[in-house]
Amino acid sequence: MADKKDPALPAIDVQAPNLREMWDSTITWFQVHYVQILIALGAAVLIYLALTALREFGKRNRGTRGDPLGYANVLGRAAARTTHYFMVLVAARLVVGYADAPASLTKTVAFLFTIATVLQVALWAREIILGLIERKTLAQDGGGETLANAMGLIRVLVSFALFAIATIVVLDNLGVNVTGLVAGLGIGGIAIGLAAQGIFSDLFAALSIIFDKPFRRGETINYDATTATVEKIGLKSTRLRAVTGEKKVISNANLLQKEITSYFTLDHRRIKFAIGVIYQTATDVAEQIPDILKAIITDLGGNFVRSGFIGFGASSLDFEVEFDVYLPDWDAIYIVRHKVGLAILRQFNDRGIEFAYPTQTTFTSAPDGRMIMPYAEVQPVKRVDLEG
Template identity: 30%
Template sequence: MNWDALLDETLWINIAIVVGITLVSYLVLRAILGIVTRRLSKLATHSKTHFLGIAAELLARTSHLLILAFSLLIALKTVELPARWESTMSHGWFIALAFQLALWMDTGVRLWMESLSRDGKARNPVTTTIIGIMIRIVVWTMMLLSILANLGVDITAMVASLGVGGIAIALAVQTLLSDVFASLSIGVDKPFEIGDFVVFGEVAGTIEHIGLKTTRIRALSGEQVVVANADLLRQIVHNYKRMATRRIVFKFGIAYHTPTEKVKAVAALVKRIIEGIEIARFDRAHFLAFDDSQLTFEVVYIMQVSDYNQYMDTQQEINLALLEGVRELDVQFAFPVRRVEFIGGSFPEVTVAGLPQETPDQGASPPQPPRDAQPTA
């Protein structure tokens, strides 16, 4: 060991300079970072800008160890170092910067996941978790590969082998992956969410859970329906939870012998009834067609609320008012009528209690006494 080098006064002066500049730089960087973070937080609070709040959170979660590393690298620039040390410092700058960028991106992903569940419930927690994990894996993988490439490691073979392995795994679990990507599509596009009432095919129920592979629906009849995410997205899904209004069409009929003036009065009666209901908007009421045994009316109105129970209450109110109003107009509702016309031939035999009913023969003579009977004097 070269003890003379350790006793060199210049070496200790350089070490003292590096230590001093490192401490000063560390304190200055932390102070600047704190001031900027506080200013961004105040601006985000006053302007209610979500981006400024995220930027403030990212700066607040900056690694102090990496700040110290940056301070040391700054201090090393003030002294003369051998060429080998200069190359090492350049690698150190890149590694520290790559780690800090990866930490900021990881923090951004975490903040995004927290923002989705800030109201106490994530709309699709499984999909949010999957997307967050995938993004974080990509971030840290790219950081590791970039550091290895900066250090002179050949990463071509590593990337190629990762690609081949990924293809093989994808082919082996392609059914599972199709459902996983369908789950991600549901989470990103949001055709429905937990709590929505949906109808597709013969299934009608409320979404209970959106999982990695399947979606679970509580049917109206009480049982739980489990359907694969990929199969679910291939169908036409009716989401009634997002229905703002409801268009209602119903028909009724009156008797054929109703006069024309009263037919017009029935249409006006329907309009007056519906316009008197606050949550219903009248659209039209027309004498539609001459059907079997009735003159058919078609009525259309728009419910201003989507609740099904309120719709049924409104329809009942309309029906009761229509029943009362039609009776006041002395108009009869139609009922099925069938007429049979008999032409030619003879009437069928009429039976009573299963026995043929005897009819007297109009051309028959009164009964005669027996031949051997003698008249009396």
């Protein structure tokens, strides 16, 4: 019974090389074209030595000379990844192309040269991409601490993508129909992405934090009702230390969906005091209160912004003062606020200005509407002399 071929499978014409024929044709080629071969070999040796020198130059200059964040360093890293296999095949390809080699030998060298070139380009591309990523991150961050958390993941993703493309290119040059393979990889990637959607969302959120830098390690940020200092940016979650001491852990994707307030670049803090005085305060004294508050702020080194009357309270005449303190340390700002509060209390006490507090006065009326005391008048008790 004849074998049935599956029409869905690619037709690959695989023929074993005729080694005897290749050997005979190669010997004949050497005998006829030995002059061209010697010239080509000399040129091949020079090309190999030039590539070797370029490779060694890249090894010596990657991160040891010049700007470690410069493009020359990135190119040096890529040049250092040049393999001897690629350099040998470049020289061999030149020889067979210049010296009119037999078809079988030319085809074999061309096949090996194609594989070597594709793999070498993948290595160069990987080093250049990773170098540019490190350059961008280190140039903006300086310490590169957050980059170390994701560099392993980035290296795996870049390597997988580049070598998958290289494999497809090699198979395509061999005559393999790679359409089904590409479709299978695409479907497999979609399935994996859907299955691990939550994990990948946090991973890419971590990369977004590293490169976009909405905040960095050591910054104090606020989201929702939480104010905390960033301790570690991981691949899955970010760990923070709240100002009240608790350890907070939140997924990267969830954190980026929130409105984040960072206090890292804040060069000053604005402080407000709400002050209420009693309604019995004289008008001329009330008019002096903003000037009194301004003088207190100026004497204590604060940057006065504004002060004035803001409203009639239930039990007080309400004033407000605003001022800025240009200090980076919150503890120092806290001390300034403390001193300002005590100075206001001292000044008001010295001037006889009374602070208001919640009070309530009750008035009682008689049946005819006359205001009377809140309690009934008591008739005096007539003393009786029992001894008389």
